[in-house]
Amino acid sequence: MTTPAAPPRTSATGTPHTRREGRAKVTGEARYTGDIPFAELAHGWLVTSTVARGRIRSVDTDTVLAMPGVLAVLHPGNALRLTPGAGLMGPDANLQLLQDDRVPHVGWPVALVVAETQEQARAGADALVITYDEEPYDTAFRADHPGLRPTAPSPLAMPDVDQGDPDAELAASAVVVDREYTTPEEFHNAMEPHAAMARWENGRLEVVDSNQGSYAVAQVLAALFSLDADTVRVRSEHVGGGFGSKGLRLPHTVLAVMATTILHRPVRVVLTRRQMFSLVGHRPATAQRVRLGADADGRLRVVEHETASPTSTVHEFAEQSTRHSRTLYAADAFRLRTRVVPLDVPTPGFMRAPGWAPGSFAVESAMDELAAEVGVDPIALRLRNEPETGPVSGLPFSSRNLVACLEEGARRFGWADRDPRPGVRRDGRWLLGTGVAAAAHSAGVGASTAAITAEADGTYTVRVTAADIGTGARTALGQIAADALEVSPESVRIRIADSDFGLAWLAGGSMGTASWAWAINEAAVALRKKLADLPGDMADLPPEGVTAHADTTELLAAREQRESHGYGAQFAEVAVDPASGEVRVRRMLGIFAVGRVVNPLTARNQFIGGMTWGLSMALHEEGVRDDASGGLANGDLAGYHVAANADVPLIEADWIDEHDTYNPSGIKGLGEIGIVGGAAAVANAVWHATGVRHRHLPISLERVLSGGRR
Amino acid sequence: MTSTRSTEISLRVNGETHSLTVDNRTTLLDALRERLDLTGTKKGCDQGQCGACTVLLDRQRVNSCLQLAVAAEGRDVTTIEGLADGEELHPVQQAFVDLDGYQCGYCTPGQICSAVAVIEELAREWPSAATDDVRRPPAVSEEEIRERMSGNLCRCGAYVNIVRAVTQAAKNEQVNA
Numbered sequence: 052m053t054t055p056a057a058p059p060r061t062s063a064t065g066t067p068h069t070r071r072e073g074r075a076k077v078t079g080e081a082r083y084t085g086d087i088p089f090a091e092l093a094h095g096w097l098v099t100s101t102v103a104r105g106r107i108r109s110v111d112t113d114t115v116l117a118m119p120g121v122l123a124v125l126h127p128g129n130a131l132r133l134t135p136g137a138g139l140m141g142p143d144a145n146l147q148l149l150q151d152d153r154v155p156h157v158g159w160p161v162a163l164v165v166a167e168t169q170e171q172a173r174a175g176a177d178a179l180v181i182t183y184d185e186e187p188y189d190t191a192f193r194a195d196h197p198g199l200r201p202t203a204p205s206p207l208a209m210p211d212v213d214q215g216d217p218d219a220e221l222a223a224s225a226v227v228v229d230r231e232y233t234t235p236e237e238f239h240n241a242m243e244p245h246a247a248m249a250r251w252e253n254g255r256l257e258v259v260d261s262n263q264g265s266y267a268v269a270q271v272l273a274a275l276f277s278l279d280a281d282t283v284r285v286r287s288e289h290v291g292g293g294f295g296s297k298g299l300r301l302p303h304t305v306l307a308v309m310a311t312t313i314l315h316r317p318v319r320v321v322l323t324r325r326q327m328f329s330l331v332g333h334r335p336a337t338a339q340r341v342r343l344g345a346d347a348d349g350r351l352r353v354v355e356h357e358t359a360s361p362t363s364t365v366h367e368f369a370e371q372s373t374r375h376s377r378t379l380y381a382a383d384a385f386r387l388r389t390r391v392v393p394l395d396v397p398t399p400g401f402m403r404a405p406g407w408a409p410g411s412f413a414v415e416s417a418m419d420e421l422a423a424e425v426g427v428d429p430i431a432l433r434l435r436n437e438p439e440t441g442p443v444s445g446l447p448f449s450s451r452n453l454v455a456c457l458e459e460g461a462r463r464f465g466w467a468d469r470d471p472r473p474g475v476r477r478d479g480r481w482l483l484g485t486g487v488a489a490a491a492h493s494a495g496v497g498a499s500t501a502a503i504t505a506e507a508d509g510t511y512t513v514r515v516t517a518a519d520i521g522t523g524a525r526t527a528l529g530q531i532a533a534d535a536l537e538v539s540p541e542s543v544r545i546r547i548a549d550s551d552f553g554l555a556w557l558a559g560g561s562m563g564t565a566s567w568a569w570a571i572n573e574a575a576v577a578l579r580k581k582l583a584d585l586p587g588d589m590a591d592l593p594p595e596g597v598t599a600h601a602d603t604t605e606l607l608a609a610r611e612q613r614e615s616h617g618y619g620a621q622f623a624e625v626a627v628d629p630a631s632g633e634v635r636v637r638r639m640l641g642i643f644a645v646g647r648v649v650n651p652l653t654a655r656n657q658f659i660g661g662m663t664w665g666l667s668m669a670l671h672e673e674g675v676r677d678d679a680s681g682g683l684a685n686g687d688l689a690g691y692h693v694a695a696n697a698d699v700p701l702i703e704a705d706w707i708d709e710h711d712t713y714n715p716s717g718i719k720g721l722g723e724i725g726i727v728g729g730a731a732a733v734a735n736a737v738w739h740a741t742g743v744r745h746r747h748l749p750i751s752l753e754r755v756l757s758g759g760r761r
Numbered sequence: 762m763t764s765t766r767s768t769e770i771s772l773r774v775n776g777e778t779h780s781l782t783v784d785n786r787t788t789l790l791d792a793l794r795e796r797l798d799l800t801g802t803k804k805g806c807d808q809g810q811c812g813a814c815t816v817l818l819d820r821q822r823v824n825s826c827l828q829l830a831v832a833a834e835g836r837d838v839t840t841i842e843g844l845a846d847g848e849e850l851h852p853v854q855q856a857f858v859d860l861d862g863y864q865c866g867y868c869t870p871g872q873i874c875s876a877v878a879v880i881e882e883l884a885r886e887w888p889s890a891a892t893d894d895v896r897r898p899p900a901v902s903e904e905e906i907r908e909r910m911s912g913n914l915c916r917c918g919a920y921v922n923i924v925r926a927v928t929q930a931a932k933n934e935q936v937n938a
């Protein structure tokens with residue numbers, strides 16, 4: 052076993068680089084999945100259920116098959132049989148499409164109409180008559196639902212925690228804050244609708260897909276269709292946003308593969324915007340109870356955090372909101388619970404900072420309430436509860452710079468002058484306030500492989516199954532490889548998003564760049580050794596060049612356990628119009644500590660993008676479930692408001708230097724931490740402006756006017 | 762051939778005239794993408810709610826998913842592919858690259874087409890909801906640009922840089938005008 056490669060002395064990393072694909076993206080040349088033409092391409096259009104629970108009684112295919120251009124109607128009666136048990140992270144029955152007549156929720160795929168053109172496929176889908184045997188359903192989530200139960204054990208589940216003596220600590224506390232917070236269903240809504248094209252070419256299944264990890268998707272498809280893994284090739288060169296939605300659930304991909312296998316011609320399936328509200332996972336609603344017990348000076352004795360969220364009857368997904376309370380503050384006792392309520396709703400999934408985003412809203416709001424109760428500044432309260440080691444894990448931190456983030460943020464935001472009293476500042480009709488919240492996100496690494504070729508012409512080619520979903524991964528990996536090879540970024544070609552390049556972690560969990568960089572650094576070390584051992588010099592390379600591979604699986608397994616997170620501090624200033632209920636965020640500032648920042652230009656953009664999500668979560672986003680139909684009342688971009696340009700004020704993000712080589716590349720990941728704590732900072736600012744505490748998101752006009760009621 | 766289902770039309774796109782027979786249901790967006798292989802114009806919602814499909818129709822911005830191709834007959838369509846002058850990017854395109862006015866890039870063609878039209882709207886002194894005094898020319902300010910660019914959603918949340926890029930391009934335009 053070798054020891055990990057030391058991080059290289061940097062020159063390309065740490066300096067701003069515009070994106071490698073920038074020109075292609077501003078000229079329209081960049082082809083996303085649905086943009087790539089194929090000869091003989093047929094178009095698939097998904098038909099989804101209109102009832103919330105029941106069985107399909109009949110599918111009237113004859114009429115539709117007689118329509119112009121229609122090639123096939125796939126439905127449970129004629130679909131290919133899929134192998135059970137496939138899934139990205141354990142078996143996921145959501146992938147078992149058209150396998151039986153059960154309807155588990157509104158918006159479940161019940162048929163695919165394939166036709167020569169999009170218009171014909173869509174007309175066929177619209178015309179397809181399906182009848183159902185409907186059954187009574189339940190789509191109404193509440194924390195006291197009789198179906199509430201603990202989560203099933205899974206590698207993703209955060210175990211319940213009972214540490215110390217919570218009851219005794221509560222009894223001994225001078226101050227107790229005991230509150231309930233709720234967050235609504237939220238939807239990723241990547242701007243690029245999920246799309247896939249599949250075809251059989253020379254005995255291989257070739258898939259062009261919009262996803263966050265082509266290797267993982269290839270593995271899932273191979274398992275589902277019982278193919279050799281080598282038979283499947285998945286590529287996703289340009290991806291129009293993912294945020295956790297493009298990887299786990301693949302209805303379009305699975306059905307495109309099924310259709311091409313039956314029809315023997317290329318088939319493209321693109322989800323409609325409305326279908327994206329039921330088929331690609333979403334953040335489930337949460338109901339959270341937080342109980343903080345503290346001494347008179349604010350030192351925490353006990354942290355209790357219980358979170359409940361709805362899941363489907365198809366597959367269990369629990370929102371792990373207690374991730375935040377596990378790592379932020381020290382306390383003598385902890386009681387942490389995760390619960391789910393299975394309902395007749397679509398299966399939730401990972402959405403940007405899963406667990407962290409809603410969990411931080413509850414915990415960071417409760418900390419603000421505690422600060423007010425104790426009469427201490429909210430930043431001072433957080434500093435007072437800074438842990439030495441992981442509060443629940445007991446593990447040493449790989450590094451932790453929350454304090455530095457809070458202090459630097461306070462300085463830059465002008466926190467010192469803040470009058471703590473709520474509801475006393477006015478600017479004309481507006482009430483003004485400021486708020487703060489802490490942020491954290493796990494800094495994980497996943498096993499990855501990479502290959503680098505020293506080409507005969509003196510350039511280098513890096514191959515890694517990374518995905519660039521907008522993060523700037525291509526550019527950052529170019530900088531990393533350039534430094535590892537000690538060459539200029541211009542001489543490095545970066546090839547990504549092709550499952551043939553082998554195992555690699557997804558663009559997810561804020562782990563992508565960290566995982567790929569480690570593999571690239573290892574490959575660079577191996578390549579330089581190979582080149583050094585060559586007789587002659589670089590000019591004598593064979594025509595195919597010299598290639599070195601790396602695989603971090605073993606290095607990763609050999610790491611000692613550490614508690615490793617990025618941390619941050621979020622600040623917001625808001626103006627609230629008590630007459631209309633309107634809340635305007637005037638400015639936000641985020642200061643983060645996330646290890647090494649590879650490309651300041653794209654990193655800042657990522658942080659600000661995350662903070663924009665925090666603002667959007669605080670004020671706008673809310674899926675409204677209509678209990679009369681079991682579906683969403685607002686499942687489109689007109690009804691489901693995401694922050695638009697005019698909603699977003701000056702948002703600034705910056706970071707502090709942090710050196711942490713727990714991941715040898717020094718990278719902690721920064722795709723998600725920007726949203727964590729954002730909604731709490733805004734809600735805390737609204738309290739400071741108005742004196743009214745908002746414990747239910749979003750802080751809509753109605754809620755402001757009704758004084759924060761649920 | 763023209764029938765009750767399809768119509769023969771000619772479309773003038775980026776200065777070039779194309780003759781084609783389209784299904785009458787075909788939107789301008791789908792005609793551009795599926796028939797002319799101009800896939801720079803994106804489909805984000807197909808129902809007029811996101812702005813990803815923004816193109817210029819006789820120099821004014823429209824959501825091409827809400828236009829039928831047959832109705833664009835005889836009008837001038839400019840798409841993202843038609844903005845650069847050969848190798849030289851349009852100033853708005855260049856500003857997006859330099860100031861990182863995007864992440865995934867999927868909303869970007871729509872943002873850029875919209876921005877080109879916004880700059881022209883400002884030059885023509887059209888007011889917006891953000892204009893304080895509608896009797897005076899609107900200022901080239903971030904506030905005006907935020908307001909005018911709000912029909913183009915960016916889920917990556919790149920608005921801060923989009924506004925910087927458009928403001929910079931608009932100010933340069935003002936100087937050069």
Ligand code: FES
Nearest residue numbers: 805807809812826
């Ligand atoms: S695709 Fe036309 S507005 Fe969304």
Ligand code: FES
Nearest residue numbers: 864866915916917
């Ligand atoms: S850059 Fe991704 S949606 Fe705007």
